[in-house]
Amino acid sequence: MRMKVLLASSEVYPFSKTGGLADMVGALAQALAKAGQDVRVVTPLYQGIKKKYPDLRKVDWKFNLPMELNWIHAELWELNLARGLKVYFVDHPDFFDRAGIYQEASVSYADNAERFIFFAKCVVHLARYLPWRPDVVHVHDWQTALVPALILQQRSEGWGNPPPTCLTIHNLAYQGVFPAEAFALTNLPETYFTTESCEFFGLLNCLKGGIAHADFITTVSPRYAREITTEEFGCGLDGMLRERESKLIGILNGVDYAEWNTTQNPHLFKPYSASRLAGKKVNKLELQKLVGLPVTDAVPLFGTISRLAEQKGIDIQLGALAEMLNTKMQFVVLGSGAPEYERGYRDLARQFPGKVAVRFGYDEALAHQIEAGCDFFLMPSRFEPCGLNQLYSLRYGTIPIVRATGGLDDSVLDWTQNAKAATGIKFSEYTSRSLAKAIRKALVLFNQPKLLRVCQINAMKMDFSWEQTVEHYLEVYRKRVEPS
Numbered sequence: 001m002r003m004k005v006l007l008a009s010s011e012v013y014p015f016s017k018t019g020g021l022a023d024m025v026g027a028l029a030q031a032l033a034k035a036g037q038d039v040r041v042v043t044p045l046y047q048g049i050k051k052k053y054p055d056l057r058k059v060d061w062k063f064n065l066p067m068e069l070n071w072i073h074a075e076l077w078e079l080n081l082a083r084g085l086k087v088y089f090v091d092h093p094d095f096f097d098r099a100g101i102y103q104e105a106s107v108s109y110a111d112n113a114e115r116f117i118f119f120a121k122c123v124v125h126l127a128r129y130l131p132w133r134p135d136v137v138h139v140h141d142w143q144t145a146l147v148p149a150l151i152l153q154q155r156s157e158g159w160g161n162p163p164p165t166c167l168t169i170h171n172l173a174y175q176g177v178f179p180a181e182a183f184a185l186t187n188l189p190e191t192y193f194t195t196e197s198c199e200f201f202g203l204l205n206c207l208k209g210g211i212a213h214a215d216f217i218t219t220v221s222p223r224y225a226r227e228i229t230t231e232e233f234g235c236g237l238d239g240m241l242r243e244r245e246s247k248l249i250g251i252l253n254g255v256d257y258a259e260w261n262t263t264q265n266p267h268l269f270k271p272y273s274a275s276r277l278a279g280k281k282v283n284k285l286e287l288q289k290l291v292g293l294p295v296t297d298a299v300p301l302f303g304t305i306s307r308l309a310e311q312k313g314i315d316i317q318l319g320a321l322a323e324m325l326n327t328k329m330q331f332v333v334l335g336s337g338a339p340e341y342e343r344g345y346r347d348l349a350r351q352f353p354g355k356v357a358v359r360f361g362y363d364e365a366l367a368h369q370i371e372a373g374c375d376f377f378l379m380p381s382r383f384e385p386c387g388l389n390q391l392y393s394l395r396y397g398t399i400p401i402v403r404a405t406g407g408l409d410d411s412v413l414d415w416t417q418n419a420k421a422a423t424g425i426k427f428s429e430y431t432s433r434s435l436a437k438a439i440r441k442a443l444v445l446f447n448q449p450k451l452l453r454v455c456q457i458n459a460m461k462m463d464f465s466w467e468q469t470v471e472h473y474l475e476v477y478r479k480r481v482e483p484s
């Protein structure tokens with residue numbers, strides 16, 4: 001059966017992106033459409049999108065929706081992106097025509113509750129009134145997590161037979177928590193502001209509302225699905241997640257190999273593949289030149305591309321690098337985020353001249369060049385719902401060094417455990433020491449080119465394509481839900 005799937009997300013690649021959420025929703029939409037489903041995506045119209053996509057067409061549609069005591073207006077644009085795939089953009093310039101998506105200069109916008117509660121209401125309005133009736137509404141993260149509750153409420157007010165909802169948690173650490181007063185913006189009855197619903201210690205918690213009311217909950221790796229039901233990883237919501245465990249499914253993200261590949265990639269200096277690995281060396285030498293490191297294939301090059309946030313294990317990485325950079329190795333980082341971590345990397349660069357290159361900011365091309373040019377990729381996350389960069393590293397033949405948590409554990413096979421089948425190096429303990437030990441193993445591997453080659457080829461042959469992943473989502477969508 002061809003399904004009509006409405007995806008809703010606050011960021012969708014290639015229109016907007018701050019992290020893996022955008023990549024995932026953009027790729028899932030494409031993969032569903034390719035699998036023959038009828039897909040529509042709804043996302044905000046951020047600054048610059050109209051200019052970059054002149055084919056955007058205004059839809060004859062006006063939103064006029066209540067927010068507490070006010071009525072808020074917005075317009076709608078659409079773009080036919082591919083066969084079976086249309087994207088809707090909610091146009092509210094005051095909310096969305098801004099320099100950032102959620103924040104500027106590391107400061108969150110003060111009206112984020114209003115912006116995304118309004119967006120969630122637009123999603124519900126489209127789901128209800130579009131003549132194209134979705135069979136399922138799939139929302140992502142806290143920004144759209146109130147959609148299931150809003151749909152339930154509308155059902156009780158006369159929306160007969162609304163579609164089932166699926167919530168994907170991309171990162172439980174971001175819950176959309178706001179002062180209690182923000183709840184009024186939802187116009188939901190007070191019965192939704194309880195501990196069984198959206199209330200969290202007297203505050204509004206958007207993600208919690210989604211977990212409470214979505215028909216299905218997915219998260220982006222099987223191990224993370226198990227982890228978030230524990231106190232250690234549950235970010236305060238483990239109790240509710242345990243209650244809803246029968247509805248919770250972990251599906252590892254796929255990779256958009258049309259974007260992330262080494263054979264047809266405009267960002268790379270030279271194409272290469274598992275059978276023609278020589279081109280990878282060219283990418284390494286060019287990368288070294290580009291970032292100002294001594295140009296040589298004889299020294300192993302380690303890289304990181306990351307949001308500079310606590311989650312990503314930057315603290316243990318800085319510690320491990322301070323210890324290991326005395327050996328023969330180079331390191332390049334591309335990141336943006338917390339200023340104290342930027343300082344940490346800058347200090348390293350000063351301490352180890354000619355060994356460390358730092359680039360702060362967001363740079364898609366450089367991200368590809370680092371993935372292609374490095375020998376090893378460091379991803380020592382404290383927790384990692386799925387992680388995409390290790391999946392990209394695998395395809396690029398860049399051996400990932402990861403902490404065994406969440407999607408990192410699910411996607412990388414450790415060299416020490418099985419040298420023949422290995423695709424990377426794993427460590428468990430969240431300490432600089434443990435990471436330094438893993439880096440030491442990488443140095444040993446680097447000095448055994450034959451073994452390194454086996455590992456690279458194993459990695460490049462791993463297949464995390466969306467064609468496989470999408471089947472798991474279709475299974476979830478097809479589960480007929482009992483009316484509750």
Ligand code: ADP
Nearest residue numbers: 019020306307335336361362363367387388389
């Ligand atoms: P998260 O979503 O937690 O940030 P993921 O590994 O799931 O982490 O996805 C991160 C995505 O963002 C990847 O596509 C990665 O290449 C990209 N990325 C992160 N930081 C940067 C940056 N500074 N410049 C370019 N791309 C970046």
